[in-house]
Amino acid sequence: MIKMRLIKLLKGSGKYIIYQIAWQWLSLLAQIAIVWQVTQLIDEAWQKSITSSGVLMTIGIVSAGLIVRFICDRLYSRSCYLASVDVKRVLREQIYRKVLWLGPSYREQIRTSEIVQMTGEGVEQLETYFGRYLSQFLYALLAPFSLFIIISRISLRTAVVLLAAVPLIPIVIMLVMFIARKILGNYFDIYYGLGDSFLEKLQGMTTLKIYRADRRAVEQIDSESEQFRKITMKVLMMQLNSTSIMDIIAYGGAAAGIISALTEFSDRNINVSGVLMCIFLAAEFFLPMRLLGSFFHIGMNGMKASDRIFAFLNLPEQKRGEEEIAGNKIDISLDNVSFSYDESREVLHDISMNIDSCSLVSIVGVSGSGKSTIAGILLGKNHYYSGSIKVNGTEHKELSSKSLMENFTMIGHNSWVFKGTVRENLLMGNPTATDAELLDALDNVNLKNFLESQSGLDTRVESNASNFSGGQKQRLALARALLHDTPVYIFDEATSNIDADSEEAIMTAVKQIAKKKTVILISHRLANVTDSDAIYMLKDGKIIEKGTHHELMGIKGTYANLFSEQSELENYSRGREEA
Structure with missing residues (x-):
């Protein structure tokens, strides 16, 4: 006993x-x-x-x-x-x-x-x-x-x-x-x-x-x-x-x-x-x-x-190294990366891509093509992969978990917002931030005016921002991510299921971040990726097309067809709303 x-x-x-x-x-x-x-x-x-x-x-x-x-x-x-x-x-x-x-x-x-x-x-x-x-x-x-x-x-x-x-x-x-x-x-x-x-x-x-x-x-x-x-x-x-x-x-x-x-x-x-x-x-x-x-x-x-x-x-932990990411500018390269959740199904197959610092790289494809799996690997979540991933020349597996957390920020469509105040949620991104810096972050995501009509930074937030709209919640999560100020940002369907105004505000912020940071944008909506420096089109866990929007439209392949279909559908929906 x-x-x-x-x-x-x-x-x-x-x-x-x-x-x-x-x-x-x-x-x-x-x-x-x-x-x-x-x-x-x-x-x-x-x-x-x-x-x-x-x-x-x-x-x-x-x-x-x-x-x-x-x-x-x-x-x-x-x-x-x-x-x-x-x-x-x-x-x-x-x-x-x-x-x-x-x-x-x-x-x-x-x-x-x-x-x-x-x-x-x-x-x-x-x-x-x-x-x-x-x-x-x-x-x-x-x-x-x-x-x-x-x-x-x-x-x-x-x-x-x-x-x-x-x-x-x-x-x-x-x-x-x-x-x-x-x-x-x-x-x-x-x-x-x-x-x-x-x-x-x-x-x-x-x-x-x-x-x-x-x-x-x-x-x-x-x-x-x-x-x-x-x-x-x-x-x-x-x-x-x-x-x-x-x-x-x-x-x-x-x-x-x-x-x-x-x-x-x-x-x-x-x-x-x-x-x-x-x-x-x-x-x-x-x-x-x-x-x-x-x-x-x-x-x-x-x-x-x-x-x-x-x-x-006693659960086994990731066998990661102790190396730290050097520098504030981060380049990422994937070379023949494959990944399987189990032996019966390979989710990614021979993925190779280069993500330069201060660039906007988009990963697109239909649901289930492996887009989010790549994000999970980069964040250290999905670690049983084969192939090579290098961050500023250092093998990804040799980097410590702490270094990954300090240099990568993930913003998903379901980012959690905690009960408390707007200030308390934003300070999670940067505990030393001043009120002026908090308000500046809110202004960058077009949320400052709304909150000033409430109680400002002291506006109450219910659990998971249930008293905010979906778009407002997502913009608040983005403002918190901006305050975290890491060299790499990964946006995984960050504009999914939100209103058009919020989507526009978020995409404007994403493009501004890409001027100073490395940004990986995962999206099913191709209209959001047209300004990307590079676009990788995935299908069944493989890269089937890559290039800029102009280059991919010129190929007239899967990307061009999907872009045209989405554009026609959005124009049709917009016409019905105007009618």
Whole structure:
């Protein structure tokens, strides 16, 4: 029930666990002193030799003992807090750091909802493990032996009877642990699965409503919730049964010790004070181990939660180098790059392209042609590729994840905007930016005037900018990206599903960025790529055409045909709107 990896996480907390044991032990010694003095007074009363000085001494020792116990209890609680104060911070930092190391590809190995639950409930389970369970585990071994030494001086037989019954409780704990391991494993599987299912249904609520599939989704959630209720009841039943068994052993052991003491008293082997000492301290033999049994269930939950956390922390990370990207101007070259998500389907095949610094390079093609996969590779998300990718002459795989994050900025059609204010969202791009710089970024995406009609930079933003239009949200995300100020920008369908005014504002900003930065534009709408320095046309994961817009139109191939079709469709739609 003790994991060394957990202990090593909090090296500084070891002393507080020792303090907890010390304060509990001192409190026990104070309790023994109180019992000894009270039984001495009762014995004197039995012998009819009680004196006022004896009564005063008893009152003094009892009062002192109670004060010591009070102080020890307060210090014990303080040590419990200090032992666990860092557990949540340390574990959550490690989980967060692991997500950063895994990079954008973390979702290929673990569900987002599981990380959320892990950092929440999973870490909370371990707080009690460090704050209470570990010290109680060690104290439950120390206390019975301390009491055995005291009781054995009164009645060795009674001390042996009491001590012999104590190990029965950890035996029960071990049996319960053996049974509980599988139940708790299933419990956390169902718990994380329910969280993932709920999050998915919540995020897809609009889609469920459109297709009238919400009732079926509710029924599925109800079914999974019922399954979780049943496994929870199994866990609670297991805990209740084990608690009942431990109570029977504790009270039965104490009763056996009391009977032994009474027998010794009946045989005149011990006096009144001795038998009362045995009776009053019999329960103290079992209370520490009994309390350990209570913490045991929390400890089991914590250790199962830690299994999940450590399994996540042990996930293989990208084997990247430690090289840094040199310079503020970045050239990128891809040479015979191929990529497959699995062996059955090759997504990219022998992709070769050159992306010069301070240029606008567009990657176009129908859905599923591999455009976004190239963006994922450049960002370090899709790292199991073949071929060569060089950034300023350095092989892409030799670059550190940190360097990629510092030099590449991705703006997609679903960029997340966080709940808070406009200022708080923009400062994510550049925490040191002034209000003037924030307003300048908003002006560049044609959003400044709108926000000034609201509350300016203090305009409230709901989760994922649900109180903004799609175009306004996208322009806010672009302003944040501009403040990040990296040498490379990748726009992956950044103008998808937004209004014409927002699309025009975003494309104007993109062209301005391309004068100073390396810009890769991924778009299905060819009207947005006509000013590109180079255009790569993809089909089925292969480059079938490349050149400028003028050159590709002259070829009269796939690009020209698709451009003409889109132009005719847009002219037709515009004519219907005017009519």
